Amino acid sequence: MRTSSNPSKQKGTAWESALVAYLREHHDPGVHRNVQMGARDIGDLAGYYLHAVEAKAEKTITLADYIAQANREAIHAGQPFGCAVVKRRMKGVADGYVVRDVRTDVRLINRLKIMEEALQDADFDRWHDIDEELREAA
CATH class of the missing domain: 1.20.5 (Single alpha-helices involved in coiled-coils or other helix-helix interfaces)
Structure with missing residues (x-):
């Protein structure tokens, strides 16, 4: 298994994985991480009902950018809604923020x-x- 030497990417991947585990347990066992598709990206996660999900675990939170990206990716994914799921510092997944x-x-x-x-x-x-x-x- 190849690991990234980029700590920010590792943090983001860990957040996505934790979010997938939480959503599988509490929402839908079919939730999974998407393969990144560049300009036609369809969001970080699939299976969150009716949503394209942009998962964010960053020190500096830029909601406007996250929402614009989630809405664009919802269109690409054919979903009616986009949202950003933002990690709350020093807290678990259930304490994160769903933003639209x-x-x-x-x-x-x-x-x-x-x-x-x-x-x-x-x-x-x-x-x-x-x-x-x-x-x-x-």
Whole structure:
């Protein structure tokens, strides 16, 4: 196995790997790291539902750059949403930040609202059970 002599790249790879492990356990076992594709990059991770993920573990945080990159990569990946998952210094994966611009967040929340309303209309009892379960998990 070849290792990088670039400490920043090693940090980024470690963050991506830790993020993949966390998402596999808590979201979807199919989450994986993507192969980098240069100008047509599709994000660092695949399998985070409906998202292209740009994973960042940097000392200096530049949100505008991260969001622009995540949104561009979402288009390349054919995903409706892009987000940056930013490592919080001296903290574990669960304490990291998922960041998106307001435009993207409103589109996501609108989709969630519409889908919940559709489930309520189609099967209120199922919606109620799911809602109750997710409220208790919070």
